[in-house]
Amino acid sequence: xxxxxxxxxxxxxxxxxxxxxxxxxxxxxxxxxxxxxxxxxxxxxxxxxxxxxxxxxxxxxxxxxxxxxxxxxxxxxxxxxxxxxxxxxxxxxxxxxxxxxxxxxxxxxxxxxxxxxxxxxxxxxxxxxxxxxxxxxxxxxxxxxxxxxxxxxxxxxxxxxxxxxxxxxxxxxxxxxxxxxxxxxxxxxxxxxxxxxxxxxxxxxxxxxxxxxxxxxxxxxxxxxxxxxxxxxxxxxxxxxxxxxxxxxxxxxxxxxxxxxxxxxxxxx
Numbered sequence: 001x002x003x004x005x006x007x008x009x010x011x012x013x014x015x016x017x018x019x020x021x022x023x024x025x026x027x028x029x030x031x032x033x034x035x036x037x038x039x040x041x042x043x044x045x046x047x048x049x050x051x052x053x054x055x056x057x058x059x060x061x062x063x064x065x066x067x068x069x070x071x072x073x074x075x076x077x078x079x080x081x082x083x084x085x086x087x088x089x090x091x092x093x094x095x096x097x098x099x100x101x102x103x104x105x106x107x108x109x110x111x112x113x114x115x116x117x118x119x120x121x122x123x124x125x126x127x128x129x130x131x132x133x134x135x136x137x138x139x140x141x142x143x144x145x146x147x148x149x150x151x152x153x154x155x156x157x158x159x160x161x162x163x164x165x166x167x168x169x170x171x172x173x174x175x176x177x178x179x180x181x182x183x184x185x186x187x188x189x190x191x192x193x194x195x196x197x198x199x200x201x202x203x204x205x206x207x208x209x210x211x212x213x214x215x216x217x218x219x220x221x222x223x224x225x226x227x228x229x230x231x232x233x234x235x236x237x238x239x240x241x242x243x244x245x246x247x248x249x250x251x252x253x254x255x256x257x258x259x260x261x262x263x264x265x266x267x268x269x
Contacts, residue, residue: 039230040237043108048087051077052107055092056181059206059261060113072261076130076245077111077228079253083244094180095160099124102229108237113200113226115164125232127241129225130254132266134201135165140189141215146196148220158185158194164224165198182207189216202262 036042043049053061053074061071069090081088091107098114101107102124113133116126139146146155153173159166161178169176177194179185185197186207201221208214230237248254254267 038236039108039234040240043084043086043237046086048089049077049081049084050089050091050106050108052093052098052101052110053077053090053112054095054181056183057112057203058182059202060200061111072131072257073111073113075257075261076248076254077109079248079257080241080244083247084240096162096178096180099162099229102231105231109228109230109241111228114229115224116227117164117167117224119167120164120229123232124229125234125238126227126229127238128245129227130245130249130267131226131258132268133224133226134266135168135198135222135224136201136204136218137196137198137220138186138189138204138216139196139219141217143195143217146219149198149222152196155195156193157196157198158188159198169196169198186214186216190214202266205262 036045053069053071055061055063055069057071059071060073061069064070069092074090077090078088091101093101095112098107098110098112099120102110113131114120114126115133116129120126137146137149137152145151149168149172152169155174156177157166157169157174158177158179159169160180161176166176174196177188179188179197182199182203185194185199188194189197201218204216204218208216228241230241245254249267255265258265258267
């Protein structure tokens with residue numbers, strides 16, 4: 001009799017373990033099924049897109065006199081989010097940490113006039129360009145040694161160190177001194193701590209409109225294109241953002257924002 005009772009108890013224990021195992025598997029499958037399939041699904045589920053931007057690089061991204069975040073990049077991002085039916089949640093930070101934050105999933109994307117370069121395209125997918133940028137070489141008015149990018153060899157420039165502008169300076173043989181804001185780069189040049197800065201003409205024009213007496217000049221330039229990067233493989237999000245951008249361009253919204261912040265349409269190719 002004891003052997004029969006022991007056998008029955010053993011069988012009951014086995015059945016209990018199997019049932020618990022099946023329940024755990026069901027719960028795990030349910031939890032797995034609850035996970036968003038991709039970043040676009042996650043954004044839709046949360047109702048927001050997390051966007052990195054600087055806030056100190058007018059007219060692309062800055063705070064107005066009332067402390068409200070605005071600028072061309074900011075308003076384009078908001079318009080895209082509106083098309084997608086989600087909120088734009090901006091996280092203000094320093095440019096040099098943005099791409100690492102994108103890698104780590106801290107941000108969904110970046111709207112900060114990110115130049116589309118071959119090096120960056122190897123690691124990230126980019127939206128279609130929403131702005132073409134004239135990049136300029138800025139030096140003091142009295143400087144006669146630097147007349148083109150080729151003259152930067154052996155000189156010191158100042159930029160955010162992970163920017164494409166810093167990469168351009170280094171490609172011409174310059175040493176780059178790091179700076180976090182456009183105004184900081186200008187001050188370093190004016191103080192003689194840097195020979196030049198490479199930067200956006202839009203930012204330079206915006207600065208000179210407020211400080212017309214500043215003894216600086218442009219000596220060379222080139223054109224590049226900016227887009228919003230996303231992690232590789234997030235095809236659904238990229239398609240959705242590009243569709244929204246195409247609609248905004250067709251509706252004339254991109255042109256309207258460009259004229260608002262730059263005084264001209266610089267959204268074309």
